[in-house]
Amino acid sequence: MALITTSIYPPGGDVKTEVFWDVETKSFFDEAGSWDPADLGVSLVSVYRRGGFGxxxxxxxxxxxxxxxxxxRDADRIIGFNTLGFDIPAMKPYAPADFATLPHFDILDKVKLVNFGRGASLNAIARGTLGVEKIDSGANAIAYWKKGDAASLALLRKYCEADVAITRDIYDFALKNKFLKFTDKWNNARQVEVDFTYPVETTSVKQSSLF
Structure with a gap:
């Protein structure tokens, strides 16, 4: 699979279990007659998982x-791109009721928080930050699913896994360098500062009474 990089874990030697994921759907919004991702049907979910086990x-x-x-459920952080707006709602017909409450981390959401509510596509961030591009398109992924033959389904899987790898590499870059770069829809080069580090866990110790 393309874009395999050395795993970057949170500083301090604390190895977290991280899951990167992406979904592909069976249909377009206009075909579903709805703007709800839950109505699109999910054909495939690809995940990249890392932790102390490898x-x-x-x-x-x-x-x-x-x-x-x-x-x-075993992940400390579930990382994706536009997962809050698309992937999690798309999985609603299949997922347990508490799926949305798990520790999801949406890179697009983090970009919007520091960019006046404006986002950017996965491809734009990959191109600007990593100098790479997606290997295919979501429209083709739906076409591959509809064809249904072994060769088409292999292309669908390859595309979804490649998107997961790009998502991981963007996350790792931001975790290390604390910024992302992209060209916005007005063709302006942008660099946004981000902090993907884990919150510091603190434990309060109750002081024993001296009396």
């Missing part, structure tokens, strides 16, 4: 979704 990438077709939930 790292792995897996893809899950709809029939295998029951195997996904333990992967997500």
């Amino acid at each position: 790292e792995e990438i897996r893809s899950f077709w709809e029939k295998d979704f029951d195997e996904l939930w333990k992967v997500f």
